[in-house]
Each structure stands twice: as structure tokens, then as C-alpha cells.
Amino acid sequence: MLQQVYPSPQHDYVYELNKDFHFAAAHYVPSEEAGKCQRVHGHTYYANVTVAGDELDAAGFLVNFAIIKKLIHERFDHTLLNDDTDSFDEADPNRFPTTEVVARTVCELVQQYLDGTANKPVCVQVFLRETPTSYCVYRPKRKGGKSHE
Numbered sequence: 001m002l003q004q005v006y007p008s009p010q011h012d013y014v015y016e017l018n019k020d021f022h023f024a025a026a027h028y029v030p031s032e033e034a035g036k037c038q039r040v041h042g043h044t045y046y047a048n049v050t051v052a053g054d055e056l057d058a059a060g061f062l063v064n065f066a067i068i069k070k071l072i073h074e075r076f077d078h079t080l081l082n083d084d085t086d087s088f089d090e091a092d093p094n095r096f097p098t099t100e101v102v103a104r105t106v107c108e109l110v111q112q113y114l115d116g117t118a119n120k121p122v123c124v125q126v127f128l129r130e131t132p133t134s135y136c137v138y139r140p141k142r143k144g145g146k147s148h149e
């Protein structure tokens with residue numbers, strides 16, 4: 001596993017956990033601006049998901065590390081991202097499977113799971129590395145409009 005220092009989101013929660021995992025996926029970006037990336041090609045995406053909260057669950061977890069990885073692996077590992085039309089849409093640039101959109105989608109999928117838990121932690125950051133030289137950091141806005149930073 002790639003070890004690196006990630007940017008820290010700021011928040012007022014007492015617990016923060018981070019889960020690193022990777023998944024392999026193919027994609028293409030359906031825009032002329034994407035150049036060679038318009039062609040189908042593959043990446044090993046390296047993700048770091050940050051979850052924060054004030055309460056633990058019955059297992060003493062903020063959230064089980066394994067569940068975060070499983071959620072994303074079951075959805076995207078060894079897939080063509082463009083085929084996942086629930087997550088991505090070739091008619092809408094805000095839903096092309098770019099690093100930015102994949103990072104946001106990972107955050108939304110994790111948050112959807114967290115919303116169904118009793119202790120209700122929040123996903124405050126997703127760091128997603130697409131290549132050795134390219135990555136995106138996504139921080140959702142807080143409900144009041146501010147981001148967790």
C-alpha cells in the first residue's frame with residue numbers, strides 16, 4: 001500500500017478515522033479536452049477516505065474500516081466506470097468519470113451508508129489518486145454551506 005501524508009480536513013468532531021484502499025478500474029472521459037483519455041484506459045486508484053464523528057457504535061467503532069473498502073470495491077473494482085450509469089452520465093460533464101467526480105461519488109456512497117448507522121458519522125474528505133502524478137481531494141460542504149476545512 002502506498003504510504004503518504006494526506007491533507008487534513010478541519011472539523012470539530014472528537015474522532016477521525018482514515019481508511020486507505022485501492023481499486024482497479026477502466027474509464028474514458030467523453031470530452032475532446034481529455035485528449036488521449038477519451039480512449040478506454042485503466043488505473044489503479046488509491047483512495048483515502050476520512051470519516052469523523054462524536055459517537056461510537058456498539059462495536060466501539062466510528063465505522064468499521066472494512067465496510068468502507070467493501071462498499072467501494074463491490075461497486076467499482078474491476079469495472080468500466082462509464083458502465084455505472086447510476087453514478088456516471090456521459091451527457092453531463094458534472095457526472096463524467098473524472099478523478100473529481102469519482103472522488104465525489106466515493107464520498108457520496110460512503111455517506112449514504114453512514115446515514116443509515118445509529119451513530120451517524122460523516123465523510124469529511126476523500127483523497128483519490130488516479131495516477132502517480134494526479135489526484136483530487138474532495139470535501140463535501142457542511143449542511144450549513146461550509147466545507148469541512
Ligand SMILES: Nc1nc2c(c(=O)[nH]1)N=C([C@H](O)[C@H](O)COP(=O)(O)OP(=O)(O)OP(=O)(O)O)CN2
Nearest residue numbers: 029034037041043097098099100130131132133134
Ligand atoms: N482535472 C482532470 N484532468 C484530467 C483527468 C481528470 O480526471 N481530471 N483525467 C485525465 C486522464 O484520465 C488521465 O488518466 C490522467 O491524466 P494525466 O495526469 O495527464 O496522466 P499521465 O500519466 O499522462 O501524466 P504525466 O504526469 O504526464 O505522466 C487527464 N486529465
Ligand SMILES: [Zn+2]
Nearest residue numbers: 027037041043
Ligand atoms: Zn484516466
